[in-house]
Amino acid sequence: MFDEILDLTKKLVSIASVNTTPGEHDIACFIESYLRDIPYFKEHSNQVMIQKLKNDSLDRRNVFALIKGEKENSKDTIILHGHMDTVDVEDFGQLKEFAFDCDELMKKLKNINLSSEVREDLESGNWLFGRGACDMKSGVAVFMVILKYLSEKVKEIEGNILLSVNPVEENLHTGIIEGLEVLEDLKEKEKLNYIFAINNDYICPLYEGDTTKYVYTGAVGKILPCFYIQGRETHVAQCFEGFDASMVAAELVRLINLNPEFCDGYKGEFTLPPSVLKMKDLKPQYNVQTSFTSFLYFNYFIHNTSIKEILQKLKKAAKKSLDNVLEDINQNYKEYCKLTNVDYKKIGYETQVLEYEEVYELAKKAFDGNIDEYIDEITEKCINEKVDKREIPLEITKKLCEIAEIRIPTIVIFFAAPYCPHNTLKDEDKKEKRIYGEISEIVKEFSEKSNEEYKVMQFFPSLTDSSYLKIDDDDESLNLLTGNFPQYKKLYNVPLGTIKKLNIPAVNYGCYGKDAHKWTERVYMPYTFKVLPEFIIDTIEKYFEK
Template sequence: MTRWPSVTGSPDEASFSEKLRAHLAETPYFQRHPQQLFTVDSHGEPMTQNVVALVRGSGRRTVVLAGHFDTVSIANYGTLAPLACDPEPLTEALLKELRSRPLNGAEAKALKDFESGDFIAGRGLLDMKSGLAAGIAALERFAELTAPEGNILFVATPDEENRSRGMHSLRNALPEIARRFSLDIVGGINLDASSCERDGEEGRAIYLGSIGKFAPFALVIGRPTHAGYPFNGTSAHRISAEIIRAMDTVPELSDEAFGERSPPPVCLEARDIRDGYDVTTPDRVWLSFNWLTHRRSAADILGDFRTLVNGALNAALETQDAHQARYRATSKAKTQGTVLTYAELLERLKTRGGDALDRLSALDRSLSGGTDPLKVSREIVAAAATEAGIEGPAVIIGFGSLHYPLVHLERAGETGRTMHDRLQAVMQDAARRHGTSIKFKQIFAGISDMSFFGHRPDAGETGLLAANTPSAAFTDDAPEGLLSFPTVNIGPWGRDYHQKWERVHAPYTFEVLPDLVFESAVACLAD
């Protein structure tokens, strides 16, 4: 599978599903049961598809094994890009390169790993075709049992590295698949990869949850002025700098839950919105942040962000007013500013009447094929602010990209506790058999398809997000009747995924992991 390129958004991604379906069709089980191997359309042109493979035993109880097959770009391999998807030649080429020059710390670790013989390089080998391979191995082992209890449904999805359109489409199709084959889905195992910079102890793990992600934005609107007369306007840059200072890497803004702490928010994008050069201060500055959470809801994030932005706006205006008073030797003025959510901005447009909302919808449709959510959101918000005639100083806030909900086994109640107890026994037995350690970890730190796998979103939260996300393409339009079931993540580990030195730890991934996934699935199927 690694030798089948599948970079997100490429024709190779679209063709991967048929290659995988054809590969699975060659197995004896699916030669006997071809109707239980099929694809589900996802998105794009040419159409990308999910691969679905069902192995039946007795009864209705079913566990779903899920992984994505798209990868990030191979561009960072440079001259070695032609070898990026060919693990053995690539590993040898990387060894040769690393031995030929002085190394930094990360490169020295990569060289040591490759020389040990325990690590193999390859784009997507770690993230995440080794996880898929473990799921397929578990599926085939289940098919070979004489009288298996329950059923295993294996799914391979595209687009995880972009906006999880593959998992969304699969999730939406799952109720009909369950009805068609008379399945009761009792649990899910996501197969995504994790990283460990030490001896692997942190990588050999069952993750009980996946982190939540919000992408709040702030469009800062100042009052432009000639640079020779700075106090005749309001600096959008000063306001944006205060917002960044209040937000970026501030530890108090991280979440603590399940005994672990999320990273604090970081600024992903800061730019003024103008194309040419002149000596006028910028009218508008766009900011976007990444805010990972362990417990905060959309309402919490939007409320907290509004408070922070309002405080930063006031601090910036007070500072500029004080500078003006000192410079002109006059009494201090009091400049007022406004903070609006994107939903409130649209309400202003509705009040004004006219066809402004129709023009924004048309703009959204024209931009919906774009893969950069921040660029799409930036253009729509800027257009909406212009339509509404917003004068600075003001800040428009909202969500600039797809929200990934926090999921955790604890939130599944009694069924989650039962799954936890069964997996604990499996984990201990597998560690003993293989002479290693395997542990529970609370939160998978990288955003993942697990956020949409077995998770039925809260309607109120979905509504708030949709109202404050400029582009419909980056909202979760969840249909009625979605299935809900407890999920965990059990996958390979390695180092430097998405990087040139991406490598998987072979002994764990190819020996321990398939056994762990199989035994975990069987344990969850027991009545």
């Protein structure tokens, strides 16, 4: 399979399927064409299924293909799923025009300054460079060639194989989210029993010199906690009479950003700490008024902690930021009074931290009319004006604070898109514990057979579409999340009920590469194009034998 996977990977890379560009449509058409050219699917054309994304200006679509094993009338099904889009190529600089041409790019790389590791990999001839080669077009190519291989052996297969390739993974995961409808529909119509899904998103060394191949039995979760900060404005000539919202934002970043206290652990595996992704004051233009309002949000990874616990930690940090800023103002004012021989009088403010739900209730009581219709109007206006999906909840929160006549320094905490559920195979669930044991045994046997060193881990450390196949959050957490997510159903309507109903465990095998999302992105061909397909086929065969 090596040569065919290599050729197919190069062809997939050559299609510039950068997220939010027409290339996402083009690559789906290429994948569909490849599948329909397979003799099995020529005979069973209705088993290649295309789902166009709703109201999508780029005409992007999910591609599904189902192979039905004919040895026994088994409904057991293994899903092979991955994404077809990539990030942009601005990081390639002057090499940008070659980012989608693997062979030409590697020629150009030979003539520029590279790190010793990248240079060594390039000259070895074992690595394929190009945007998407690692993340994750080689992984999709492996699936496509495996499907072709298995289609020739349907009489020997007891179960079913369902391929799912989706766009829009690199930002909002819309492809897999809408694809849940197809998974649910196939489950009902074909009476399929989804055993688990295998994702082929890239795996990589976790430290210098690491050659271990990692198998992940779950997906890290992600929320986007947002903070709307309202202070008290003043003229810069009376700067100590205000409560600067930008100071509060800066203090919140200091308290939360990269702070290991916010890492979430589960059975010895820990998330990375939160990272600030946005921080700004909300002044529309220059003036000499201090900042009255500001806004920031964080990337926040989750392994197992409830939304209730996370909210408590975030509220505690928010309250501390308000207290620290007030203390800092007083300390500076005291020093200024000494400097200017003015009597010092302590500055005092009543402050508060509110969840969005609390602000909503305050505004609902104060509003003369239907508050939900008013919020809908704000939302529709913002959507029509193509306002960023993080800014729409901010605009709603600002308006509700005005209606509620909030006058004191306040932080409002809410959530915004995207939301990626966390999941893993847990010992507490007998079925999941059994699957974990079976996967671990298959990994162990294949490791001995292939002479590759493997390690089974619980959480894929990067964001992945596998998040949307299973949810470990309980109903209380989900209700708290959606209740504090302004216009959840209109802005990021992840079908939580459908995911709970499908409850598909997902493991990640993955193409092996380095530097995903960097201009030196590359995939290791000896493993990805030879060992990995054997590993996946071995898993499918052994699992259906069970």
